[in-house]
Amino acid sequence: MDGHAPEYLVKLRSIPKESFLFGPSPIQSLPRLSKVLSPDGGVKIYAKRDDCNSGLAYGGNKVRKLEYLVADAKKQGCDTLVSVGGVQSNHTRAVTAVATASGMKAVTVQEKWVPIDPPLYDKTGNILLSRLMGGDVRLNQEGFHIGHKEATKEAMDSVKANGGKPYYVPAGASDHELGGLGFTNFVVELAEQEASMNIFFDTLIVCSVTGSSHAGLIVGAVAEGKGRKIIGIDASGKPVETKAQVSRIARNTAALLDPKLEIPDSAIILDERFHEGIYGIPGPSTIAAMKTAAQTDAVITDPVYEGKSMAGMIQLVKEGAIKPGSNVLYVHLGGQPALNAYSSYFE
Numbered sequence: 001m002d003g004h005a006p007e008y009l010v011k012l013r014s015i016p017k018e019s020f021l022f023g024p025s026p027i028q029s030l031p032r033l034s035k036v037l038s039p040d041g042g043v044k045i046y047a048k049r050d051d052c053n054s055g056l057a058y059g060g061n062k063v064r065k066l067e068y069l070v071a072d073a074k075k076q077g078c079d080t081l082v083s084v085g086g087v088q089s090n091h092t093r094a095v096t097a098v099a100t101a102s103g104m105k106a107v108t109v110q111e112k113w114v115p116i117d118p119p120l121y122d123k124t125g126n127i128l129l130s131r132l133m134g135g136d137v138r139l140n141q142e143g144f145h146i147g148h149k150e151a152t153k154e155a156m157d158s159v160k161a162n163g164g165k166p167y168y169v170p171a172g173a174s175d176h177e178l179g180g181l182g183f184t185n186f187v188v189e190l191a192e193q194e195a196s197m198n199i200f201f202d203t204l205i206v207c208s209v210t211g212s213s214h215a216g217l218i219v220g221a222v223a224e225g226k227g228r229k230i231i232g233i234d235a236s237g238k239p240v241e242t243k244a245q246v247s248r249i250a251r252n253t254a255a256l257l258d259p260k261l262e263i264p265d266s267a268i269i270l271d272e273r274f275h276e277g278i279y280g281i282p283g284p285s286t287i288a289a290m291k292t293a294a295q296t297d298a299v300i301t302d303p304v305y306e307g308k309s310m311a312g313m314i315q316l317v318k319e320g321a322i323k324p325g326s327n328v329l330y331v332h333l334g335g336q337p338a339l340n341a342y343s344s345y346f347e
């Protein structure tokens with residue numbers, strides 16, 4: 001487009017991607033939540049609704065990332081996406097959705113990553129959607145460490161044995177050379193929206209678990225050089241590992257886009273106060289935050305991811321960590337289908 005576009009943008013636009021999104025995901029003002037958290041009107045809160053980004057099985061952040069991975073799978077002539085996640089994984093539902101909509105097959109290994117078994121946990125929510133789309137859902141009752149590699153390898157082998165050509169999508173579509181691109185592109189998209197809205201979001205809040213949503217945002221923010229701050233909220237319960245993964249993905253993504261693009265340590269911020277000790281289980285702060293968002297601006301969040309990042313944003317605004325005059329953007333990554341499987345937490 002622009003002959004003077006920076007190198008990272010030229011490169012980003014040259015990498016093939018599928019088109020799974022409606023277009024730029026909407027930006028919504030949250031006036032009631034803003035009023036509750038910042039009664040003097042000093043901090044204005046908005047959300048970019050990546051939970052409403054696509055018509056493919058409710059969309060969400062994984063669909064944005066998978067635009068790049070599916071283009072790569074097609075280039076390699078693959079016909080089946082193979083991936084792995086927990087029983088109520090949004091990611092495996094998204095893999096099944098993009099495979100289906102691309103005329104490919106999906107095999108998803110669903111493991112016991114969360115040590116709970118509430119009513120209908122393996123029947124409703126995300127897993128129901130995958131089955132409805134005709135996905136080959138394989139429940140693996142082995143624990144995380146034992147069965148993980150084995151079951152996924154078996155799935156890859158079974159596709160090959162049936163004459164198919166599998167493409168492996170890592171958990172969360174993160175630990176992949178193209179995994180960070182979707183959310184680097186998110187920042188480019190955001191900057192265009194800001195120009196037409198005449199606003200600048202100085203602080204972005206995002207949930208972080210497998211890390212590439214957070215990492216992509218960091219790369220986008222560092223590359224554009226406007227001093228935008230990205231605050232990750234850990235929902236993995238293993239913040240040391242998560243931060244290492246975010247750093248690695250951010251630096252690999254930056255190197256892919258422009259070898260001169262350096263990600264300073266100071267750009268990698270992960271707040272560890274809101275994971276409630278474990279991945280996949282809401283705690284009191286999670287439930288309270290979900291209720292606050294739902295009962296102010298009718299924003300629905302899930303108990304695994306977005307409820308935790310919502311708790312983080314609420315606390316950061318309340319404690320004054322976000323300066324008056326700020327425009328804060330809550331990056332809503334999706335996840336609501338899992339809510340059904342967690343109904344017993346809301347009785």
Ligand SMILES: *Cc1c(COP(=O)(O)O)cnc(C)c1O
Pocket residue numbers: 060061062090091172174207208209210211212213214302305306333334335336
């Ligand atoms: C996967 C997921 C996340 C975490 O994103 P990562 O890129 O894996 O860190 C957050 N929210 C929702 C709804 C998700 O499905």
